[in-house]
Amino acid sequence: MNTYKIADLILNMNVRGELLRKQSGRYLSQRSESADITIDISEEFLILKQMENNHLTFDECNIYGQEENFIINFWILTVLCCILQL
Numbered sequence: 001m002n003t004y005k006i007a008d009l010i011l012n013m014n015v016r017g018e019l020l021r022k023q024s025g026r027y028l029s030q031r032s033e034s035a036d037i038t039i040d041i042s043e044e045f046l047i048l049k050q051m052e053n054n055h056l057t058f059d060e061c062n063i064y065g066q067e068e069n070f071i072i073n074f075w076i077l078t079v080l081c082c083i084l085q086l
Contacts, residue, residue, distance in 0.1 A: 037073040
């Protein structure tokens with residue numbers, strides 16, 4: 001799992017596929033155990049997503065899966081910060 005810094009958020013994320021690796025490379029950061037968000041999507045989940053969206057390549061499904069997971073985690077983090085008034 002690699003660590004990325006995007007918009008002042010520290011992400012630990014497994015990157016699968018060449019397309020996502022190229023797009024995320026410039027955000028690669030120092031390894032961090034205290035990430036704001038961790039995204040770890042299984043390869044099995046991505047295979048199922050591609051079967052549902054067979055017009056997409058595996059790499060494209062990977063990017064959409066990571067984005068979807070990031071957005072969900074980001075909104076959960078935002079709601080928790082509002083509740084805790086951080």
